[in-house]
Amino acid sequence: MFNDRLYCADWTMLNDPMEGQFVYSHRSTDEVDRSAHLDDIRTEKKKVRICSLSSTYDSHLLWAHYADGFSGVAIEVDIPDNHPSLVKMEYGGVFTNVNFQDINVPRETARHIFASKYIDWSYEKEFRILHGEHFFELPNPVRRIIVGHRMNPSLFEALRIICERKDIEIYRTGIGDEGIDADSVPALGELW
Template sequence: MNDPFECMISHKPNFSEDEFEYFRQNFSPKSKPFIGNKKGEWRDLKDIEVQELIKSFRDQIISGFAFCALSENPLDILMWSHYANGHKGCVIGIDFPDDINGHLKKVRYLDEPNKVDLKHFTDFHSGKTRDLTPLIENLSVKAPDWEYENEWRIWRNAPNYFHLGDYPIKEVLFGVRTPPEVKMIVLKLLDLPDNFKYNDLEVYYNPPRLVK
């Protein structure tokens, strides 16, 4: 990720006294990097040490996850300029169901750092729940500067490819500068039906916009 504000969280997450107490009484980690710590050691941590531990482990989770980034708007000029080789690439529109194993999430654009659910963190790492939803929602956050992207993410808990085989392609759009040979290669790789119609985008003015 190229943005230091990605998956924003406060440098020192604020928790209530009840949340700190729940952590100290219930945290019994079953996974790294916690294995090997003495029983009951977590109860002696100061508030600031709990904050640092939460942030550190959250950073480790982020480094181990991967996501496929998608956008709602296939006609955004900035998106074509930034992510399609200066309008020389293509957009592939996919029909997704509302939920893909619970891991398809709309990115939220926040002015302030995201809050961690300390109770869920405690229960998850203590083996009391395997629900990843609060964690995925917590990570699906960016600064407002990126709001033009209208981003959705498909999260995976390990870096790998996301296979689109189960989700039908509904449209293919080529940029206003896409070379003919690139179009041929893309269409061949997608192996679409002979009657599938793709679109070459056009530039319109007053106001400036892309049109199918």
């Protein structure tokens, strides 16, 4: 948030135990060809770092699982849909299906594998940044954050001061019969 960049983790550190796993079909009887292709895919997978994002802020499960039970924060970022590092997740079976006859470029095969997850994760409405570096520079500065309504008051006040100085809008979650909403928090000067 402060440096307008996002951290991209090593994919082996993500919480899905099936992350990066795949099954393949290959008609060739050439064992050397198949083995070399699998090695190339494994090599490309090692180069990928991931930042997981969601297209929504109003999921109870996301706040419970990833924002410490509404004590954390959601950071709204603006990344163009056509950015080469951004992929929309596809949800399906436990393993990503790879057909060597359809996907012959190991780098693209690795990207395909990391753009697929088991259907049980679909509530995340996930987009991913697939990147080769530790940090992804945001094309646009952060303009809004949404804090959980259970955030520690001291932390909330500190965050509000920082956001005001960086010209970032700050909102706070609320839960009602219609679900989760986010209300704008007044600037510090507006309180007096």
